[in-house]
Amino acid sequence: MAQPVSSRKTGPGFLYHKGLKGRHVLEDFIRQRIEKKRYGDGNDMFSHFCREKNEAGDYFSEQEITDHMLFLLFAAHDTTTSALTMAMHLLAGHQAWQAELRQALRAIDAETPSFEHLGSKIPLLDYTFKEVLRMYPPVPGVIRRTIRPCDIGGFEIPAHTMVSTSISATHYLEEYWQKPKTFDPMRFSDARQEHKQHKFLWAPFGGGGHKCIGMHFADMLFKSVLFNVLKNHRVRFADASQADGKILYVPFTRPKDHLPLVLIPEP
Numbered sequence: 001m002a003q004p005v006s007s008r009k010t011g012p013g014f015l016y017h018k019g020l021k022g023r024h025v026l027e028d029f030i031r032q033r034i035e036k037k038r039y040g041d042g043n044d045m046f047s048h049f050c051r052e053k054n055e056a057g058d059y060f061s062e063q064e065i066t067d068h069m070l071f072l073l074f075a076a077h078d079t080t081t082s083a084l085t086m087a088m089h090l091l092a093g094h095q096a097w098q099a100e101l102r103q104a105l106r107a108i109d110a111e112t113p114s115f116e117h118l119g120s121k122i123p124l125l126d127y128t129f130k131e132v133l134r135m136y137p138p139v140p141g142v143i144r145r146t147i148r149p150c151d152i153g154g155f156e157i158p159a160h161t162m163v164s165t166s167i168s169a170t171h172y173l174e175e176y177w178q179k180p181k182t183f184d185p186m187r188f189s190d191a192r193q194e195h196k197q198h199k200f201l202w203a204p205f206g207g208g209g210h211k212c213i214g215m216h217f218a219d220m221l222f223k224s225v226l227f228n229v230l231k232n233h234r235v236r237f238a239d240a241s242q243a244d245g246k247i248l249y250v251p252f253t254r255p256k257d258h259l260p261l262v263l264i265p266e267p
């Protein structure tokens with residue numbers, strides 16, 4: 001039987017080979033826990049996947065559960081990690097904004113910020129979240145396949161065609177964003193609201209039927225980490241040249257140098 005043709009180099013030494021090896025480690029880790037999760041009383045997502053049944057009344061297979069958990073890890077963990085990494089990169093490179101943000105965090109009289117604090121009580125934190133995701137969306141684009149012929153912006157697209165929209169390109173459109181290459185969180189302030197000019201202008205979480213289900217969770221997680229790190233520490237680059245360092249975009253946005261940072265306690 002003919003084998004599927006793949007241009008991927010899978011042999012040892014290639015990055016893809018390393019990736020597959022990592023995948024197998026995670027698969028084993030997940031598979032070994034399915035039985036315990038299925039009969040335990042856990043309230044976590046993994047336990048729910050293990051206890052859920054399909055239309056025929058059977059548990060989902062080990063492979064289905066493993067694939068689903070791997071997707072969730074990728075969708076939830078890697079994206080938020082990328083966002084936080086790029087936040088640290090931008091804050092290390094913009095000390096004045098970092099100091100202003102720290103002042104706003106210190107104005108909150110609480111050891112642990114509440115849901116309300118993170119939701120709307122610290123506007124500068126919210127603008128930072130939005131500006132980081134505008135400049136460096138962890139998912140730079142989304143892909144779809146047309147199910148019937150259609151017209152998109154004057155282009156006729158046949159059925160069964162892959163279509164990709166670029167989130168990052170949209171986030172840099174000069175006709176909407178003022179100086180899009182500049183880190184400027186205040187563009188999201190009530191006075192400016194640049195992102196409100198179009199429904200899909202700021203779209204780091206996608207849009208439509210498959211819009212991110214973890215968007216609010218990511219928002220809270222991002223802000224909690226920044227709150228805890230920045231309230232009592234100043235973050236700076238280990239070396240000033242990092243500010244212009246190379247950024248990698250695949251599979252997730254991150255600085256090529258792995259972002260060595262120095263945390264300085266701020267009494």
Ligand code: HEM
Pocket residue numbers: 072075076077079080083137138139142143204205206207209210211212213214215217218
């Ligand atoms: C900063 C963090 C995050 C970013 C930038 C992000 C981005 C996205 C984007 C762009 C999509 C749409 C993909 C598409 O339309 O093809 C998506 C979907 C999804 N995200 Fe997120 N995400 C983040 C965090 C999370 C978290 C924390 C979770 C779970 C707790 C999560 C779970 C999902 C899932 C399950 C989908 C698929 C939804 C579907 O296909 O119906 N994401 N995410």
